[in-house]
Amino acid sequence: MRKRTQIYTVSQVNSLIKVALEENLPSRLIVRGEISDFKHHTSGHCYFSLKDQNGILPCVMWASKFRNVKFSPEDGMAVLATGHIDVYTVGGKYQLYVDKLEPEGVGALQLAFEQMVKKLQAEGLFDDVHKKPIPTYPDRIGILTSESGAAVHDIIDSIRHRWPCVKLLFYPVPVQGEGAAEKIAAALRDINRRNKKLKLNVLIVGRGGGSLEDLWAFNEEVLARAIFGSKIPVISAVGHEVDVTVADFVADARASTPTKAGVVAVPDMQEVLGQLISIEHRLTGQTKAKVKLAQQNLQTILASWVFRNPLSIVFTAEERLDELDMRMIEATKVLLAEAREKLAASYQQIIRIEPHRLLKNKTVELNNWQNRVNVGISAIVGDCRLQLTAKANRLAGLNPKSVLHRGYSITTNKKTGLLVKNIEDVRIGDYLMTELADQNLIESKVTKK
């Protein structure tokens, strides 16, 4: 029988390859290789190749699987990829469908930890300049840890043992498992938001010891950022001494274990009591010294002669006063004597001039002149009197009214008051007033003209 050459369809070939692969390869295998051409699609799926010196193997990792990968795969990284081989018929290639990816040599978590530390350090989250000082004498402390487990008791005991007067507030949070980091971060933000009312001075975030996986929440970015963003200082107290987490780097202070939280958060009460005693001694001592010094000063002052013999000042002054008094009297006496001498001398001078005799002469002379003046004046006055009399007589003679003495009279019209000088000045019936020499008046009436 002639064998006809079979013609296959593409789909058939692909199917056959698929079956062949399924039969000849383990359903699940682990492949070692170097990552190359790693692409993390927006869909969440990852596409990359694993390669060694001789060739490459295309790989796919679905988003649901990649979620569990804690580290960041990078080109060139040596990894162990676990999955199954299958044929991508649409693309005509075989691929390794990876469901687990691990770095070779070091643990996945360890690598993720190192990567996270590098990343956040580069951003400056660990820098000292951002670290807030832990208050020396806190009075309200917030504790974030699991409600179960020994950590909460360790933290509380370590604090109460050293500084029992502080108020403790407990905010229970999950410290491992899915979503723990987010919950702790949310708790930190919640507390910060409410701190005006809560009034916490410092926070302690921690948990007991465990594996890297158990502690993983404290290496996650969301928690690191929440610690960084906390306005209240945060102390991390995670795991055993040897465990160092990202939270420890970013916190404002680190307690190596929950048991050491007290040492970092609060002072030692006994020590502080001792300090108070020494302050008290200093205060008392200094004040006593000051008082003593003041007393000594006072004593010195009292001991001075001023206080011992206060009147001596007065006596000294009196003595001086007496001295001055005497000097003044002496000086005055001298002045007085001098003045007397001067007076005597002047008196003698005056006497020599014989002023009384001069005065008498002059008085006589004056009297003489006085008399002559009197005589002269009398003569002048007499002369004037004569002249006056003559003039007066002449004047009297000219007085119009003197004419009246010779028998004349003055007649006026009573009505008009005018002098009657001619016959026209009067009418029949007019009244007339006549003034006589003795100044009497006659009233008459005109009866006939």
Added chain:
Amino acid sequence: MAGKKQKDDLGELSFEDSIKELTNIVSKIEQGQIPLQDSLQQYEKGMALIKHCRTILNKAEKRIEKITREEASEDEIPDKNK
């Protein structure tokens, strides 16, 4: 009374602030710049502060308050015994 008012003020003072004030007072007196009358006043204030600090320290807190998310008030629970 001046003395009584001082005591009332001290009642509110935190430990941190009390120690700060105390340190102030002691250095002032040690420097010797203040007159005698003032040093005596400061001494009294200092002793009151020391007493206040001791009172705070000797008050041992037994309770632990529990906070939960988004609650306006705080519940109190007694201290957990080991």
